[in-house]
Amino acid sequence: MRAKSTDQIKNVLGDLAFPADKDQIVEHARRHGADTETERALSALPLGEYDSVKEVQRSVPLDPDPDRSEAERSEQRRHHNKAGLAEHMREADEPPVQQELNRDIDRGGPW
Template identity: 60%
Template sequence: MAFADAREIKEILGDLAFPASKERIVEHAHDRRPEGEAEHALLSLPLGTYDSVAEVVRSVPLDPDPGRTPSERDHQRRHHEKPGLGEHLRHTERSPFEEELDRGDEV
């Protein structure tokens, strides 16, 4: 299942006239950002007509913590110690690569 960022959904659908069908919403997202995460998440919308962007955002699967890096997500999936705790709430250690990148141009 694809997850999307709520801000991205709102940005993509900001100029769409509502009410709109699922097909029209997905078509509009494809025109704005083809093959993006938002489009893939919008494909999972239930069939129907939506009255506003807020209604779409409530119906689409959202990433609970869009600030995580891919390596943090992978690490949390592999090393969770607390069953039942949401993935975005689990503690993760930074990879050596991320630490090195954060140091910038230090030599």
């Protein structure tokens, strides 16, 4: 989960005694009324010990464009062209066998 901003994290963890590990941070946030988004973002922290709220804020994964709709996010995932992209996520030409099957269906094939 990626957070939209780290403001809520600062509010929820303001009185936590540091250093603290990830579990202590998540539990403290839960007890002090963190919203679901903040709690999930803190749960996504890498394991380890943190020395300050600022260090926690730097470690929380942030959404680079929080105003995108879910449809826009899905579109970006479908048309992602970076090297190393998983094969099932790449746009590919239809295999020749599938093209032939589609032609048969369009002609009212035997099935």
